[in-house]
Amino acid sequence: MAMDEAERRRRAMEMLREGRRPSEVASELGRSREWLAKWRRRFEGAGTAGLREQSRAHLTHPQTTPARIVRAVLAARDRLTRRRGRQRFAGSGADAVAWELELAGVRPLPARRTIERILQRAGKTARAAPIAHERSGGTYPAPRAEGPGDLQQSDLVGPRHLRGPSGPLRFYAFHTVDVGGGGIATWQGPDKSAASFCHYLITVAWARLGLPLIWQLDNEIAVGGFPGKPFTQTVRLALLLGVEVRFIPQGEPGRNADIESFNALWQVRVLRRFSTPSLATLATVSGRFERWFMHERPHPKLSLAKHGTRFPGALLERRNDALPHIPAGFSLERYRDAEGELHLPxxxxxxxxxxxxxxxxxxxxxxxxxxxxxxxxxxxxxxxxxxxxxxxxxxxxxxxxxxxxxxxxxxxxxxxxxxxx
Known part of the structure; x- marks a missing residue:
């Protein structure tokens, strides 16, 4: 069956993501390298929306964007700006609106530049007031994060509950954000014990994102321990793998703004958006969101000029070999006693x-x-x-x-x- 032009563009991006050479991709699809370079630029700038043929109509023509799309964009923006509490971290810009439209099934899905124009014309592009850091004062000693692996922030969300067939199902969500590279790693578990946190780090976060130079957290007891007793199993694991641990001030979650922002984003766009009766179903939905975040959502901190891409997943793939990783053969099982308790040195x-x-x-x-x-x-x-x-x-x-x-x-x-x- 012949491949249409839209499918050919999508297939080209998939082949590039698989590591195929541009000349090979262009030849196999029967297109020039100039054609491939054009659509690669559009994809890196706007994600899958950039692969659609752009209208040649004048941008100010009243029929450029259907009225129903304009109404949907403005309604999504209004919903996002009404968020309160920690949900304010979730954002209300073009990419946040795009995800709202995607979940609402709006078609055709407008490109982010179109969304930005709609918001600008409606006078809804003013930036939200900056989030004040609690107890601000003096110069805050924030660590530098220039690229992937420089600094990771992790946090727990929970307890939260799912409506399972046998009643409420309690769980915790474990999240990590790579501040310099924009990458994320999520997992949901039944408790917030140090053992669960260690399992998450070894099998999910550090397996996907690599080991960070600095791992920054709040003062959750499962990680930070009690006063005078800081050597939790989680901290011991980090030190054993050569990772420096850094705790932000107590009562100042804004110092971990990247992970707080992602926590709110995940809860708004995954947990509260979908009905998930089990942890397995939630993991599937969360995985879909994670793939979108890594490979289809242009990250506001990444630029083509500095990073060569605006997508965290592509950046991580390019720099993966330069990042430190968990030593081959490492297993937590080696450090468990007969009852299964962890005892890391x-x-x-x-x-x-x-x-x-x-x-x-x-x-x-x-x-x-x-x-x-x-x-x-x-x-x-x-x-x-x-x-x-x-x-x-x-x-x-x-x-x-x-x-x-x-x-x-x-x-x-x-x-x-x-x-x-």
Whole structure:
């Protein structure tokens, strides 16, 4: 059966994603390399919507976009801007509207540039007020994230409940965002234990995204532990694999804005959009959303000029070989006892806490109050524990460093891989 032009374009993008050479793709489809380059540019700029033939009609002609499409775009935008609480992170721009239209079954689905024009003409393109960081003040020591693997943020969503055939089904959602590369990894499990978190990291997040230089989290007990007892199984796993762990200030979720944004996006566009009576069904729907996010949604932080693509999935594929990965043959089973409990060793590495000193210049970390001096009052500082040296190095806002003894009370082993690239 002959392939129509639209199918030929889609097939071309699939072949490129599979790693086929452009000359080979063009030859097999009976088209020129110029033709392939044209549609590749459109695909990288607008996703599958960019593969449609663009109208040659004047853009301001009243029939360029059907009135029903305009109404659907504006209605979707209005729904998104009415979100409250943490749902405000989900966004209301062109790509958010496009996903709303996709789920609503609107056809033909307008390109993002068309959506942007509709919103602009209706005066609905004003940016939302920036989300204020709780207890803002002073310079916040945010880590740099220039590309994939520099910084990952993880978080838990839950408990949430599904309406199963036998009654409510309780679950937790585990999410990770690669801040520099835009990649994501999701999983849903029955509990939020450290063992479940470790399982998620090994089989999902770090298996797909690679190991990060810095892994940033909030202060969830399953990961951060209790004051004075920071060596949870989750933290031990990160150190064992050469990953630096970093905790944001307590009560300031906005410092993990990328993962908070994704949490809200996932709940709005997956959990509340679909009826999923089981975790298996939810995993299928979530997987569909994840593929869309990685391969069809142009990421606002990625550009063709800097990254060569606007799609996190394509960027991850290109740079995958340069990223550190879980060592071959690694398994959590090696560290389980007869009852199945995890007992990971403590490895050499670094754990950092970003905290704000009180009005007297004291910093609360690891169940201790570290005196930094009056000059540090109400300023952010980064306290970094070295399990190799057994000390806490507190990096002050003014550039100084104060050292405090923090001897380890157990044997410290070598990590399975060195941190860094």
């Amino acid at each position: 403590l490895a050499r590495g670094r754990i950092s806490w970003v905290r704000r000193a009180d009005e007297r210049g004291n910093l609360g970390v690891m169940g201790r109050r570290l005196p930094l001096g009056q000059a540090a009052a109400n300023e952010y500082a980064v306290a970094t524990l070295s399990t190799a040296r057994g000390d806490l190095a507190v990096h002050l806002a003014g550039g100084g460093v104060k050292l405090f003894a923090a001897p380890m009370k157990e044997r410290v082993v070598q990590p399975l891989r060195r941190g860094g690239r």
